[in-house]
Amino acid sequence: MELYDVTIIGGGPAGLYSAFYSGLRDLKTKIIEHHPQLGGKVNIFLEKMLWDVGGQPPILAETFVKNLIEQAMTFQPTVCLEQKVTMIDKQDDLFVIQTEQGHTHYSKTVIIAIGGGILEPMKLTLEGAEKYEMTNLHYTIKEMERFRNKNVLLSGGGNSAIDWAVELLHVAKHMTVIYRGDDLKAHEAQIKKLQQHGVTIRLQTEIQSLIANEQKTAIDEVLIVSNGMEERLAVDDVLVCHGFNREVSLDVAKGIDIKRNEHQQFESIGQCKTTVDGIYAVGDIVAYADKVYLLVGTFNDAVLAVNSAKTYLQPTANPYAMVSSHNEKFHARNREILATT
Ligand SMILES: Cc1cc2nc3c(=O)[nH]c(=O)nc-3n(C[C@H](O)[C@H](O)[C@H](O)COP(=O)(O)OP(=O)(O)OC[C@H]3O[C@@H](n4cnc5c(N)ncnc54)[C@H](O)[C@@H]3O)c2cc1C
Numbered sequence: 485m486e487l488y489d490v491t492i493i494g495g496g497p498a499g500l501y502s503a504f505y506s507g508l509r510d511l512k513t514k515i516i517e518h519h520p521q522l523g524g525k526v527n528i529f530l531e532k533m534l535w536d537v538g539g540q541p542p543i544l545a546e547t548f549v550k551n552l553i554e555q556a557m558t559f560q561p562t563v564c565l566e567q568k569v570t571m572i573d574k575q576d577d578l579f580v581i582q583t584e585q586g587h588t589h590y591s592k593t594v595i596i597a598i599g600g601g602i603l604e605p606m607k608l609t610l611e612g613a614e615k616y617e618m619t620n621l622h623y624t625i626k627e628m629e630r631f632r633n634k635n636v637l638l639s640g641g642g643n644s645a646i647d648w649a650v651e652l653l654h655v656a657k658h659m660t661v662i663y664r665g666d667d668l669k670a671h672e673a674q675i676k677k678l679q680q681h682g683v684t685i686r687l688q689t690e691i692q693s694l695i696a697n698e699q700k701t702a703i704d705e706v707l708i709v710s711n712g713m714e715e716r717l718a719v720d721d722v723l724v725c726h727g728f729n730r731e732v733s734l735d736v737a738k739g740i741d742i743k744r745n746e747h748q749q750f751e752s753i754g755q756c757k758t759t760v761d762g763i764y765a766v767g768d769i770v771a772y773a774d775k776v777y778l779l780v781g782t783f784n785d786a787v788l789a790v791n792s793a794k795t796y797l798q799p800t801a802n803p804y805a806m807v808s809s810h811n812e813k814f815h816a817r818n819r820e821i822l823a824t825t
Pocket of ligand 1: 526
């Protein structure tokens with residue numbers, strides 16, 4: 485049984501910064517993440533520019549995630565991917581963390597960083613649709629250039645769908661937006677941009693079936709249905725933005741009296757402490773007055789939670805880590821960095 489000081493459940497921005505800070509505080513740290521990759525929900529908007537992260541000039545979300553991961557690995561935490569935590573139990577003074585895949589992890593403290601939970605795009609339920617995910621059926625945009633000069637059919641009418649449509653305006657050769665509702669549900673200003681560019685927007689319209697090319701490897705045409713009328717549209721790529729299924733089913737064993745609100749968020753009693761000693765919550769899954777549900781908010785939570793864990797484990801420890809500008813831990817690394825610049 486390998487015992488950790490801090491086990492972080494969730495490898496999004498809050499979990500990643502917690503891992504860095506936990507290492508800074510000399511705590512033996514592990515991250516458990518459900519997806520095969522770290523980064524959390526930023527992975528669903530990798531091609532967007534971020535402007536609202538302090539001290540950071542506009543940065544591609546993909547680069548931001550890479551930087552976050554690099555920083556999180558500074559003190560070499562253990563990282564367990566593709567493990568979904570289902571249960572937190574307590575035996576004596578230790579937390580026992582169970583995963584759906586049958587792993588058991590032991591930890592002195594736990595930081596819950598599961599954000600909005602596990603997000604999976606709502607996929608087309610058409611038979612055989614999944615095979616085109618390898619070619620030209622997309623549920624998010626990972627690489628904008630993929631769509632350059634392409635004839636794109638975008639299905640969806642919410643904010644995320646219309647935001648992608650606006651981003652594609654200057655890349656795609658032609659775009660058709662279809663939506664099953666009577667009106668698009670996105671911000672008016674974004675809808676206006678599409679209209680000003682003459683994008684074809686078809687309401688009360690749905691994908692009926694996908695018609696493959698001769699080799700049966702990619703979608704060649706899409707059969708859409710609009711008010712009972714069928715029509716075939718030739719496409720290069722199909723982007724489906726029908727929202728996300730969200731799963732926040734992390735359980736705690738009987739006897740662990742942890743308080744969650746009606747949105748399933750963990751209530752903080754201060755300093756990102758939950759109602760259970762030794763369990764902390766950070767990022768989008770924690771609730772307290774004045775909580776900021778943005779990337780910058782996750783960093784603040786991480787510092788609070790890790791410092792809380794540190795003083796829980798070592799009551800005489802300093803309540804804060806030594807600032808990095810004066811922290812001896814970085815002296816050797818600083819010399820290396822300065823030598824190469
Ligand atoms: C479309 C969109 C655009 C956004 N744009 C911005 C922006 O421009 N600026 C900004 O500041 N913020 C933005 N945000 C908000 C920002 O992304 C979130 O505040 C931030 O990602 C929260 O980080 P987190 O680590 O708390 O949660 P998440 O990013 O949700 O990460 C949680 C992680 O936990 C994992 N997980 C969940 N359950 C389990 C489990 N049981 N076991 C193991 N792992 C689990 C998930 O797979 C995920 O990787 C945006 C959000 C969205 C949806």
